[in-house]
Amino acid sequence: MNGLTLYFRLIRLAVQARMQYRADFLTGIIGVIVMNTVTVSLISIMVSRFRNLNGWTMWEMVFLYCLWLLGHSLYSFFFWHISALEDYLVEGTFDQFLMRPVSPFVMFLGREVHYMGVADLTFAALGLSLAYRNLHLQWNGIHWLFFGLAVIAGTLIETTLVLMFACISFWTGRSRRASRLLIRLNMMVQYYPVDIFGYVFRIIVTGFIPVAFMNYYPALMLLGKLDPQSPGGWLGYISPLVALTLVIFSAVVWRLALRRYSSSGG
């Protein structure tokens, strides 16, 4: 059996395990929907009262947030538990993954699913289609293809960044604090277009912790906001490349981390 089939079999088991807790499922979905509704309402109230935020209208802001959310929803459904890697290491449960004759990475990824992602996905799809209609967008095939790639890139960027931050715990035993910094930076980018912040912040979220490629840069391309004269215009197209680079990077980090691993003897 190859890795992918095994992965999907594990995911099916995880879904079945989750579905045992109906009340938990329902409150989780409601919680996520309320959270997203509040976020979008705050953005909409702010921007609609002032026409636009640095040239971004209300529906463009909704598009920006929901594009982020769509990529995030896939991450949060399949990969949320990566950020809990620290607990697996400290409790010694990580040893289970190493004792099977298959890739420990597949075992780890297939361990859990998180249904909150379903609520995120629904909300994002609804928000994006409303924004698409209200902005009178007319996408051609290339736009749709790029949109699909950008969403997958968003998922991969978030997943690999979280994975690399979580891998810190192979060296230090703890990683949650560092991960919190990542989550917060990510939150700033998801609500507001990056161009309203100063240079230092923009360089950080573009070059060092490239969360701006999850929604800001692809949104520039998809909303037709790219300025052909500006020297940084190409940044709008390269999200998939950024994601690919990060995947390679994180694979290297994961290999180094595994070599570094010594069990806590749980």
Next chain:
Amino acid sequence: MKIFWSFARSTFQFIAAYRFDFFMEFVLAVVRMYGIYWVWRILYTQRPGAFGVSLEQMTTYGVMGMALEMFIWSRPQWYMATQIKSGAIDTDLMKPLDFHLYMLARSIGEMFIGVGVLGLPALIIAYIFLGVQFPPDLAAGLMFVVSLVLGFLLLFHLNFLLGSLAVVAMDIRHISWAYFSVVRFLGGQIVPLWLFPPFVAAVAEVLPFKGTYFIPISIYIGRLTGMEAIQGLGFQIVWLVVLVLLSRVLWSAAHRRLVIQGG
């Protein structure tokens, strides 16, 4: 006095043990204040003096909304939820203390740590780098302090009520996501109530949440003055009385249920 020193020492040890966490929290608080500061600055370039509030007042409102979180945010609900889930709550109930007051005392202690280590330093940064203004006059300053204390108490009781739910619901994590968002929104932490659409504003005006952030900060920036400010304080006091009574009733009901369950 001896009790005070032992308390102070244990507080210091607590901070020393978690110094990296506190430092990280501090950095993140500064990032949040910086973010909201720029959002309002840029929005205001289109409509200077929008809704009778100057740019300086608006950025002060935004930055204070982020900074005051460290002044009024208390966490009795997490303590209650973990204790109830593990059953360790029975040791709390055996203590010769009223549980509600015990939670309040704990929260006040945590608040002082938070203010000393995070709140005040963040506020200093805000005054120096983010152009946060002082209140227009002494009266406003004094009323702000009173209003802030009331805001802390209001939020404590709302959180306490959420914690009481743990007796019935067992897991309050998901409910609290929705709850936090609602407090942030209807409390006016990020967007003040005068910008809300009429229907939402009407709802937010009568609910207790606006007593947490909106009233103290509006007094601080001089948007609520004179009679209106006193009315704001009155609003906070009335809701506080209601919430205290509600907390007593709900907790004693929860307590009875808890005893039957057996910890």
